[in-house]
Amino acid sequence: MTAKKDNVSATLVKAPTGIDGLDEITGGGLPRGRPTLVVGGPGCGKTMLAAEFIVQGAVRYGEPGVFMMFEENSDELTANVRSLGFDLGKLTKQKKVALDYVRIERSEIEETGEYDLDGLFIRLAHAVETVNAKRVVLDTIEALFSGLSDHAVLRAELRRLFRWLKDRGMTAVITGERGANSLTRYGLEEYVADCVIMLDHRVTEQVSTRRLRVVKYRGSAHGTNEYPFLIGTEGLSVLPITSLRLDHAASAERVATGIAKLDQMLGGKGIYRDSSMLISGAPGTGKSSVGASVADAACARGERVLLFAYEESAAQLARNMRSIGIDLERWVKKGRLHIHASRPTLQGLEQHLVFMYDAVRDFRPNVVVVDPISNLSLDRDDMGLKPTLMRLIDFLKQSHVTAVFTSLIGDSGAAFAESQIGVSSLMDTWLLLSNLEANGERTRALQVIKSRGMPHSNQVREFVFSDKGIDLIDVFVTEGRVLTGRMRLGAQHATVAGNVAPAAPGAIAKRKAKR
Amino acid sequence: MKKSAAVEPGKPVRAVKVEWQLRLYVAGQTAKSAAALRNLQKLCETHLAGRYEIEVIDLLVNPKLAAGDQILAVPTLVRKFPEPIRKIIGDLSNEERVLVGLDVKPVP
Numbered sequence: 001m002t003a004k005k006d007n008v009s010a011t012l013v014k015a016p017t018g019i020d021g022l023d024e025i026t027g028g029g030l031p032r033g034r035p036t037l038v039v040g041g042p043g044c045g046k047t048m049l050a051a052e053f054i055v056q057g058a059v060r061y062g063e064p065g066v067f068m069m070f071e072e073n074s075d076e077l078t079a080n081v082r083s084l085g086f087d088l089g090k091l092t093k094q095k096k097v098a099l100d101y102v103r104i105e106r107s108e109i110e111e112t113g114e115y116d117l118d119g120l121f122i123r124l125a126h127a128v129e130t131v132n133a134k135r136v137v138l139d140t141i142e143a144l145f146s147g148l149s150d151h152a153v154l155r156a157e158l159r160r161l162f163r164w165l166k167d168r169g170m171t172a173v174i175t176g177e178r179g180a181n182s183l184t185r186y187g188l189e190e191y192v193a194d195c196v197i198m199l200d201h202r203v204t205e206q207v208s209t210r211r212l213r214v215v216k217y218r219g220s221a222h223g224t225n226e227y228p229f230l231i232g233t234e235g236l237s238v239l240p241i242t243s244l245r246l247d248h249a250a251s252a253e254r255v256a257t258g259i260a261k262l263d264q265m266l267g268g269k270g271i272y273r274d275s276s277m278l279i280s281g282a283p284g285t286g287k288s289s290v291g292a293s294v295a296d297a298a299c300a301r302g303e304r305v306l307l308f309a310y311e312e313s314a315a316q317l318a319r320n321m322r323s324i325g326i327d328l329e330r331w332v333k334k335g336r337l338h339i340h341a342s343r344p345t346l347q348g349l350e351q352h353l354v355f356m357y358d359a360v361r362d363f364r365p366n367v368v369v370v371d372p373i374s375n376l377s378l379d380r381d382d383m384g385l386k387p388t389l390m391r392l393i394d395f396l397k398q399s400h401v402t403a404v405f406t407s408l409i410g411d412s413g414a415a416f417a418e419s420q421i422g423v424s425s426l427m428d429t430w431l432l433l434s435n436l437e438a439n440g441e442r443t444r445a446l447q448v449i450k451s452r453g454m455p456h457s458n459q460v461r462e463f464v465f466s467d468k469g470i471d472l473i474d475v476f477v478t479e480g481r482v483l484t485g486r487m488r489l490g491a492q493h494a495t496v497a498g499n500v501a502p503a504a505p506g507a508i509a510k511r512k513a514k515r
Numbered sequence: 516m517k518k519s520a521a522v523e524p525g526k527p528v529r530a531v532k533v534e535w536q537l538r539l540y541v542a543g544q545t546a547k548s549a550a551a552l553r554n555l556q557k558l559c560e561t562h563l564a565g566r567y568e569i570e571v572i573d574l575l576v577n578p579k580l581a582a583g584d585q586i587l588a589v590p591t592l593v594r595k596f597p598e599p600i601r602k603i604i605g606d607l608s609n610e611e612r613v614l615v616g617l618d619v620k621p622v623p
Contacts, residue, residue: 103585110616113551113605118542119574119586126578148588148604 012219015063015135015171018056019049021238025214025223030195035162035172037192039184040199045210045231046175048084049199050137051077052235053173055086057135058096063171065135066098066127070143073101084235098127104147111149117157121164128168136165140175145186162191183215194218200226212238228388232354250274255367255402258297258326259290261461261472262431262446267454271429274400275452276393278373278424280407281433285444286463286470287406288312290431291369292321292328293470294404299331303366306359307339310372314339325469338363353388360399368396372406373423393426428452433463436484443484446472462488535559535567536596537617540581542574542589547606551590554607562619592617 014028023029030036030053040046047069054065067088069077077099078088091097100123128136141158148154165172174192176184183189189196196215212229214222229238254269263270271277277294281287288311295305309317317339318328331337340359344352360368373389389405396403407423424430429451436445444463448456461472462484476488483491539555541548552571559567574581574589584593588604594617603616 100582102587104587105585108600108602110601110603110612111605112603112612112616113554113608114547115588115590115605116547117587118589119540119581119591120588122542122574122578123581123586126581144587 017053018060019052019236032171033169034194035165035174035192036195038175038197039178041178044199044201047139048231050139050173051081054137058091063134064096064131066133067137068100069139070102074099095131098131100127106147136170136172138174142176142186158191230354256297258293259470265448265457266451273402275428276403277429278405278427279431280409285433288371291371291404291406292326295369296326298367299336305337305367306363306365307369309341313341324465325467367402369404372408374408389423441485533568535563538570538593538595540572540586540591548590550606558610
């Protein structure tokens with residue numbers, strides 16, 4: 001039991017669900033020995049939540065359970081939860097879980113005279129005794145309302161049923177379909193009043209997210225927010241971003257970015273291991289190339305890199321990077337680099353996140369490159385993106401992964417500041433790539449906007465590609481003007497010739513030394 | 516309380532298949548179940564004399580049997596034969612509805 005002794009929960013004992021995050025929100029789980037109502041529309045994950053509650057109880061907490069289902073039969077349920085990695089068949093054989101499918105067919109049933117639901121009680125009691133159950137799921141008992149016409153009897157019997165469950169100290173999960181005017185279609189909340197959890201499956205801009213909220217928890221404090229949750233290959237996980245502690249270890253080790261001059265700008269040693277770096281820039285400023293360069297450098301050190309490419313296919317990316325002297329293919333062949341090229345918006349942000357989690361757990365990379373994060377959401381102002389990223393970054397940090405994110409932004413300055421404000425605060429290092437346009441010529445420029453915990457250059461550098469890779473060149477400042485591209489070359493030659501007084505002697509000295 | 520009106524429960528005595536095989540599920544000896552059995556016997560004698568058998572199953576004694584016939588409510592009368600299976604729940608006090616439910620043509 002995770003109930004704390006120091007506060008109110010001394011009287012309220014809780015039964016852990018074993019669902020990631022849910023026990024955190026509820027301060028230890030569902031009220032032990034009482035029924036909890038789980039409400040939601042169709043396809044919200046009610047059954048999955050209930051099933052995981054039973055399975056985790058049986059497997060992890062030594063509490064056998066009964067799953068009484070009214071809508072799908074045992075085989076269907078077993079098949080459905082197998083996708084979460086739960087083997088109900090095995091648990092049934094081990095007498096840790098009892099399944100009972102209650103089928104009600106209105107057309108087969110004629111009602112005449114008085115009756116009660118003792119048959120249901122007997123079945124439930126029998127199942128409970130068979131496995132010595134401590135947990136019970138009724139999914140979803142509302143089906144009775146459509147199967148039986150005498151709702152007065154039914155309501156009286158439901159009241160008796162919940163009393164019966166409480167008397168036997170069963171920790172129960174009752175699922176219910178969400179109603180139009182009341183919480184549930186048939187007002188189950190009237191009977192189950194101790195704890196109510198609401199599930200929601202929302203689609204915004206064609207992208208779906210699942211959310212969970214603890215509406216009510218009598219006698220206990222609980223998180224009141226709506227928390228996104230995922231149904232992944234290992235069951236449900238509720239993601240209480242606001243309660244995640246910032247307790248990941250901070251590495252003092254530095255790793256090179258693969259661009260020597262950039263490392264120089266970052267205190268001479270590159271970025272911290274396990275930190276996160278954001279590279280934002282307008283189209284065509286070289287974001288992907290910087291990302292690829294970091295990946296290349298990591299592979300060259302013998303590390304493993306996972307690259308999520310959302311704009312190009314793996315082959316296309318490899319070809320394009322080859323043109324600037326970065327050979328990604330050899331790392332793929334050596335198994336150090338995995339490129340996942342996909343369209344994340346196809347699946348929905350949350351589901352894609354699950355996919356990323358699984359990929360990271362599988363491959364155990366040292367470096368993850370996401371190119372670009374702006375493609376994780378169709379809508380740039382998506383409120384969901386920030387919490388999602390926050391969770392992703394936390395997850396990567398806890399997995400000891402150095403993360404590099406690129407982000408596409410508009411070309412103008414104002415839009416840039418606004419569009420990045422959400423995610424940039426999550427990043428340890430932030431590079432900005434921009435286009436400088438002057439005198440009919442466009443040049444790429446790079447600057448380090450921030451880099452936590454290290455001295456870094458405040459200067460804008462010119463950013464040049466060649467078939468030998470990426471290079472940074474100090475911009476040439478003369479007579480209060482910043483010169484780039486041809487202008488810089490021209491001015492440099494002039495300076496060398498001694499005609500113009502140099503404004504940045506250091507810069508020129510370096511250039512000279514290089515030639 | 517295992518008793519039967521026409522034959523012993525679970526094993527038809529006659530060699531010929533009985534035309535109407537009925538099964539009544541109850542839970543203990545309650546007023547409702549007693550009434551249901553009484554009503555059923557009366558009805559069968561009136562309309563199906565010599566052509567029926569009733570098996571009474573007490574779920575308190577045999578809880579396992581509840582799942583097989585998908586019993587929720589008690590008393591429940593199940594028409595096992597002729598097929599398809601029909602169910603009538605309640606104390607069977609309304610003869611008219613029981614006959615409709617069993618699909619028995621009432622004697623004119």
